[in-house]
Amino acid sequence: MSDNGFRADWAQKDFYATLGVTKDAGADQIKKAYRRLARENHPDSNPGDTAKHDRFKQVAEAYDVVGDPEKRAKYDEMRSLYGSGGFGGGFGGGGTSGGAGGFNLDDLLRDRAGAPGQGGLGDMFGDLFRGGGAGGGRTRQRVRATKGGDVETTATISFTDALDGVTISLRLSSDAPCATCSGTGGKPGTKPHVCPECEGAGFVVASVGGAFSMNETCPACHGRQLLYDDPCPTCHGSGRGQSSRTIQARIPAGVKDGQRIRLRGKGGAGEHGGPAGDLYVTVKVSGHRLFGRKGDNLTLDVPVSFDELALGADVRIPTLAGTPVTLKVPAGTPNGRTFRVRGKGARKSDGTSGDLLATVEVQVPAVLDATAREAVEAYRAATAGRPLRANLFEQAG
Template identity: 40%
Template sequence: MAKRDYYEVLGVSKSASDEEIKKAYRKIAMANHPDTHPNDKEAEERFKEASEAYEILSNKEKRSNYDQFGFAGVDGGAGGYQNVYRDFSDIFGGGGFEDIFSSFFGGGSSRRSSGQSAQQRGSSLQYNVTVDFKDAAFGTKVDVSYAHDEACDTCAGTGGSGTKTCPTCGGRGQVTRGNGFFQMASTCPTCGGSGRIIENPCSSCHGTGVKRKQEKLSVSIPCGSDNGTKLVLRGKGNAGKNGGPAGDLIIYVNVKPDKYFAREDMNVFLQIPISFTQAALGCEVEVPLIEGGKVRVSIPSGIQSGKSLRLKGRGVPRFRGSESDRGDMYLTVIVETPKHLGFKAKALMKQLSEAMGENTSPDPIPFEN
């Protein structure tokens, strides 16, 4: 089967930034990792395909060669999936997926064999919250309800008493799948990678050392939060193994779009309509603010449609900053032409047109203007 274009594999454009490529690969890898999809050949192939694409596109030189010459420019240039692992902790932020990736390619065998009972950090969990535009700007609190693994209080997380060598992996903590050129090592499903199994499992947790718990937290969303803001709650993830620390709960913030306001960093944008007589003569209008209420703004005479006015300090507060440290608001004036004029209004408009001596054969305006 012919290879798919690397950009198509990751679902990004050819002009995608390094960060966009990294995010796209992260999403595919998390959704298709073989250790989370055992015996799913299609997921495994998607994972390998995405890893190969990321290996090329994350390297400036290889990406340049690929852009110029296609696959011919990178044949033999991919260093295998082990090279992808160099940046995997940066992509996934460490934690559980780093351990999964290492074990998948056999990188963790020496670590397990030398410390099968060593403490292991628990996996981190992800939770998405959606807040209103105003709440993201000025901060709010949201309730988060989620399930996570907690150390069993009956056996103190040990899983029971007495251990023996795992018969499945022979104490290695890993099993190997495949044969020939491409072999993959993964965590032993019987002992969970420890190389040992418990002879007298705890009756409460059945030897797992953990219990599933539903927890509810009140989480503070800081002022200045935006789409994609990442909040880390240390130790609120899954319990660790052998007394290891718990993972984290990672909160990702999504912001609902506002009907009238748009945002870019700390600045906000608003469009306000005025009549052409207001534009010609100048006026004062009241415009809404993101925090609520209105402010009176002077519109200078002769303003053109599309012109923007800056309202200093009326934007979004700095992330985790004070409400006084804010961006600006840019007010774009839209001059509206009346669609329906009465007899008297038409007569007055005609007099105005004659008085102004309007040009009936105007010169075109250059695009750069």
């Protein structure tokens, strides 16, 4: 690589030959060839085979250029201008020296051929060669866009808010690019160079024992592909910092206790133009003093007296919406029976509502006045001949 960041050696490489296709091959043919070669030479399938590891890198490099229509067009134009790896006797020592019979590629790629404001060959091929030589040799390194990290938090809402939906404020602290170096990891004002450990790939091949190996994030550049000789004084080269912010999050109606909600793009900020991560909110729903919940239905325990079940009664009960309803309790209703009130439950995702399940429970008075006690004793005398527990002994054997 030249001093200004250009991959001058690319001008001497035949990427079509690397992929085993012709110059006029279609995009599908190029993709098919790349996939076949990548599969044959992938480090995970060829542990310890350095020749195939190198071949894999060459194939990936070739496809990165000719597999992209815009890059391919510029590559073809460059090849037609300079020929197959030479111009007036070649590039002379990799394109960085300008002796007899050669030329200095760095000078050629700078904006020296045109008037101020006109783009030179550096502008034409800058993005292809991972840099740009406009003006005074300014470097524009291309690094991979990285998605921001996902963030998880917990929010507690009330029982009624869970049923109706609510917008809440969340204070988040998340990993973010360092504010001093903008996530590069380098001291402001300094220039990076390609990581020598991974050769700009962002990953290295590591053996995990036996015949297996895997790709790991480069330990030297941490996947950023570039290194700075002078690290950022704030983040010490990590490129990471902490970010605190407040966001508004909409919790949908009908959310259940413990449900995990995903909010796209509300997580950590991405790097080098990458998208933000996602925010996952685990919702905790507070209990209600009267109502419970069973799926999309609400539940309610309704206290009743013995005579209401025995003789029948109209029992008025509340609903969460505030409008009371009346249960028609027929005579002879057993204790613990559940009545269904349609449409008075939790809101469903389709906009409809579940039901209210009201269960009647007999309440036994702790103290009886003289009149009530006399009435109960009269009832006991009237029903004394009914063996309520006879079946218990028969079934017990």
